[in-house]
Amino acid sequence: xxxxxxxxxxxxxxxxxxxxxxxxxxxxxxxxxxxxxxxxxxxxxxxxxxxxxxxxxxxxxxxxxxxxxxxxxxxxxxxxxxxxxxxxxxxxxxxxxxxxxxxxxxxxxxxxxxxxxxxxxxxxxxxxxxxxxxxxxxxxxxxxxxx
Amino acid sequence: xxxxxxxxxxxxxxxxxxxxxxxxxxxxxxxxxxxxxxxxxxxxxxxxxxxxxxxxxxxxxxxxxxxxxxxxxxxxxxxxxxxxxxxxxxxxxxxxxxxxxxxxxxxxxxxxxxxxxxxxxxxxxxxxxxxxxxxxxxxxxxxxxxxxxxxxxxxxxxxxxxxxxxxxxxxxxxxxxxxxxxxxxxxxxxxxxxxxxxxxx
Numbered sequence: 001x002x003x004x005x006x007x008x009x010x011x012x013x014x015x016x017x018x019x020x021x022x023x024x025x026x027x028x029x030x031x032x033x034x035x036x037x038x039x040x041x042x043x044x045x046x047x048x049x050x051x052x053x054x055x056x057x058x059x060x061x062x063x064x065x066x067x068x069x070x071x072x073x074x075x076x077x078x079x080x081x082x083x084x085x086x087x088x089x090x091x092x093x094x095x096x097x098x099x100x101x102x103x104x105x106x107x108x109x110x111x112x113x114x115x116x117x118x119x120x121x122x123x124x125x126x127x128x129x130x131x132x133x134x135x136x137x138x139x140x141x142x143x144x145x146x147x
Numbered sequence: 148x149x150x151x152x153x154x155x156x157x158x159x160x161x162x163x164x165x166x167x168x169x170x171x172x173x174x175x176x177x178x179x180x181x182x183x184x185x186x187x188x189x190x191x192x193x194x195x196x197x198x199x200x201x202x203x204x205x206x207x208x209x210x211x212x213x214x215x216x217x218x219x220x221x222x223x224x225x226x227x228x229x230x231x232x233x234x235x236x237x238x239x240x241x242x243x244x245x246x247x248x249x250x251x252x253x254x255x256x257x258x259x260x261x262x263x264x265x266x267x268x269x270x271x272x273x274x275x276x277x278x279x280x281x282x283x284x285x286x287x288x289x290x291x292x293x294x295x296x297x298x299x300x301x302x303x304x305x306x307x308x309x310x311x312x313x314x315x316x317x318x319x320x321x322x323x324x325x326x327x328x329x330x331x332x333x334x335x336x337x338x339x340x341x342x343x344x345x346x347x348x
Contacts, residue, residue, distance in 0.1 A: 048306070048307075049306040049307040049308060050307065051307075066306065066307070066308055067306070069219075070217070070218055070219065072329070072333055072334065074333065075336075075345075075346065076333065076334050076335060076336045076337060076345070077329070077334040077335075077336075077337040077341075077344055077345055078344050078345060078346070079329070079334075079344075081341075081343060081344035081345075082341060082344045085341075085343035085344055086343065087341070087343035087344075088341070088343060088344070092308075092312070093308070093311055093312070112342070112343065112346075112347065113346070115346060115347075118346050
């Protein structure tokens, strides 16, 4: 009896396990085998620099309307802030970072940009015309759109 | 005793007029030797003006060279490359000689191992960068202008931010390095230079 139960369990595992494995694993890398070289990345053509882009909802991190190639953000310096900090924005003619960027994790207002807002490209991205990776039916808030 | 008179004889012989050779052949020999020295000198100058020479020091190869390889001056749309000496060694003869003589100080620090590890390099980096910034400021970024000249810039073809900053910046007498720090390498620790652009401040 014990033997029989074990056999049933093992067979079930195999059958179920197989069906799970057969399902396509959804990742950005697609179905490429782990040992194979990944597909060459799509060539991205960044959009030309422009005036600030309209926002789609109120709390949206604004999109970056210029190229950021080679702009480093590390312990030594943050290239973005050489133009966007309150000390520099006038000279650079850039938008200054808003006060939310000074708020620390526990809600305390700091004198300089907060550590959780230091890595700008976590939230802000430059623009390119590419195929969406995942289909979606997002629509921007109409009230915010310029007329 | 014998040895000494021999030496003295050699020396005085050098000052005696030649009996055996004509003035022309002596001039010719002098000319050939001169060409050889000058050629050798220039070859050495050229050899030390190659990128491969600059990065034969591991200090340069491991830090600045690796960073520069990710920048526009290493690889770009048009395939025109700016190498280390293009930005760091003046083209014009006298300025070039002065830079080369200054470089002997760099050899001295190489021997001392002043920047022999990445940590030591990082610690010295601000000082090194400030030396370059100061020189470029003094020369109105001469090495940049060897390739880029604002007279030949077509502003209308430039990006939005560049047009605005270039027209205003040049009118205000600013030079390339005022705005384009860190164009070929990672920036040094900027805490003292621009505290609003670093973490913590």
